[in-house]
Amino acid sequence: MRRTPFHGRHVAAGARMVPFAGFEMPIQYAGIREEHLATRARAGLFDVSHMGEIRFRGPKAEASLTWLLSNAIRRMEPGQAQYNALCNERGGVVDDVFVYKLADDDFIVCVNAANREKDFAWVTEHDREGADIVDEGDDWAQIAIQGPEAVEIVDLLVDFDARAVPRHHFRHASFADVDGCLIARTGYTGEDGFEVFVPAGDAPPVWDRVLDAGVNHGLVPVGLGARDTLRLEVRNALYGHELNDDTTPLQSGLGWIVKLAKPGGFLGSDAIAARKDEGRVVVGMVVEGKRIAREGMDVLSEGRVVGRVTSGTLGPSVDRAICLAFVDRELASAGTRLTIDVRGKEAVGVVVDGPFYKRS
Amino acid sequence: MNIPANLQYTNDDEWVTVEGDIVTVGITDYAQDQLGDLVHVELGEVGRTVAKDEAVCEIESVKTVAEVKAPVAGEVIEVNAALADAAEQINSDPYGSWIFKLRVSAPPTGLLDAAAYQAKIG
Numbered sequence: 001m002r003r004t005p006f007h008g009r010h011v012a013a014g015a016r017m018v019p020f021a022g023f024e025m026p027i028q029y030a031g032i033r034e035e036h037l038a039t040r041a042r043a044g045l046f047d048v049s050h051m052g053e054i055r056f057r058g059p060k061a062e063a064s065l066t067w068l069l070s071n072a073i074r075r076m077e078p079g080q081a082q083y084n085a086l087c088n089e090r091g092g093v094v095d096d097v098f099v100y101k102l103a104d105d106d107f108i109v110c111v112n113a114a115n116r117e118k119d120f121a122w123v124t125e126h127d128r129e130g131a132d133i134v135d136e137g138d139d140w141a142q143i144a145i146q147g148p149e150a151v152e153i154v155d156l157l158v159d160f161d162a163r164a165v166p167r168h169h170f171r172h173a174s175f176a177d178v179d180g181c182l183i184a185r186t187g188y189t190g191e192d193g194f195e196v197f198v199p200a201g202d203a204p205p206v207w208d209r210v211l212d213a214g215v216n217h218g219l220v221p222v223g224l225g226a227r228d229t230l231r232l233e234v235r236n237a238l239y240g241h242e243l244n245d246d247t248t249p250l251q252s253g254l255g256w257i258v259k260l261a262k263p264g265g266f267l268g269s270d271a272i273a274a275r276k277d278e279g280r281v282v283v284g285m286v287v288e289g290k291r292i293a294r295e296g297m298d299v300l301s302e303g304r305v306v307g308r309v310t311s312g313t314l315g316p317s318v319d320r321a322i323c324l325a326f327v328d329r330e331l332a333s334a335g336t337r338l339t340i341d342v343r344g345k346e347a348v349g350v351v352v353d354g355p356f357y358k359r360s
Numbered sequence: 361m362n363i364p365a366n367l368q369y370t371n372d373d374e375w376v377t378v379e380g381d382i383v384t385v386g387i388t389d390y391a392q393d394q395l396g397d398l399v400h401v402e403l404g405e406v407g408r409t410v411a412k413d414e415a416v417c418e419i420e421s422v423k424t425v426a427e428v429k430a431p432v433a434g435e436v437i438e439v440n441a442a443l444a445d446a447a448e449q450i451n452s453d454p455y456g457s458w459i460f461k462l463r464v465s466a467p468p469t470g471l472l473d474a475a476a477y478q479a480k481i482g
Binding site: 225292313343 | 396397399400402418420422423425
């Protein structure tokens with residue numbers, strides 16, 4: 001089992017540690033609900049060092065990524081971050097990733113922890129341009145500081161104006177006196193906030209520095225449990241749940257990052273275009289009553305199985321049971337009432353458009 | 361973890377009291393801590409006859425769901441309706457939050473005392 005540079009801090013704080021994607025990670029500290037609500041109200045600190053980083057460098061880096069990834073890589077400026085799907089020839093999703101452009105010939109691709117080895121093997125095998133590709137997963141620690149007060153906390157730890165960093169942009173600068181960090185205004189929680197990549201060797205003291213900086217801003221450490229409820233309330237997809245090797249990014253509602261018309265296409269673009277009207281699609285449902293729909297439960301309509309739940313919980317901020325599910329596309333419009341088989345008892349799920357939670 | 365000496369325990373992290381032919385069941389402090397924030401209790405039906413180890417209730421937390429099982433065969437004579445809208449009470453007071461009561465014809469066997477339960481959960 002691998003450990004992040006902050007492992008000792010989690011144990012000292014009394015976090016419950018669980019195995020996740022080969023790492024021993026904190027699932028919760030004070031409790032999922034409390035951590036979730038603290039992040040929405042003020043600020044939360046997450047250890048996301050288990051995420052992987054793959055570096056693309058050299059004169060062929062941009063062309064390589066343009067072919068491998070679904071979004072408009074060529075439109076990125078240095079200092080910009082962009083969400084992308086990494087697809088296979090069948091149009092399935094190998095992973096969903098965030099790309100950080102450091103320079104015209106230098107990119108970092110942040111990948112899901114569970115897919116680190118798979119992604120590195122995939123990109124090295126399918127790069128047809130000859131980019132210099134290196135697995136830097138062990139070289140970086142990563143923390144996320146999320147919530148309405150995150151920007152004020154980050155501002156105390158950098159020597160530029162954190163408020164001036166636009167959403168989905170980053171600075172390559174020092175953070176908490178550690179040089180060479182990426183301080184990115186990105187996140188997974190639906191709140192304003194930052195994700196900070198820190199060179200792993202310098203990382204351990206950074207955790208306490210951030211907690212100290214956040215002491216007057218209500219900052220609390222947050223585990224993977226609340227990270228999941230936070231992302232689910234704003235309908236951010238999670239690989240292995242709403243995304244997988246067989247379904248296309250269009251089926252998962254990620255059409256906005258799929259540039260089918262980009263010159264030369266990309267790996268998987270022909271298959272995605274051909275499968276445009278095929279298969280089940282991801283919907284969000286609010287579940288009536290108190291039962292909670294969970295991953296793997298069948299979705300039915302008129303007694304027939306029409307889908308399956310991919311993620312489900314009680315959303316602490318919306319105070320309702322909510323879920324995401326792949327369902328037959330003719331049943332995907334808002335207002336459609338479906339039945340979810342909750343361990344042999346029926347619960348009604350009503351399809352809704354958009355996120356369950358919206359920042360006020 | 362709080363493990364009162366005056367209660368008995370099952371290997372499924374339930375606490376049990378036996379008074380005459382009435383067996384009262386709840387979940388332990390360890391169980392509520394493992395489950396995390398409880399959000400719903402599906403209390404089940406009064407009047408049902410259940411076998412030993414049959415699920416009587418379901419309790420759901422934000423992250424998971426668990427069954428509360430009958431530690432002995434019997435008839436469900438009462439469920440704690442106060443928990444229907446206050447599952448979190450089990451988190452704050454697990455030993456004050458009984459979940460169901462059984463009328464039994466033979467007392468439960470194989471229960472653990474506090475020391476044995478402490479040893480089991482480590």
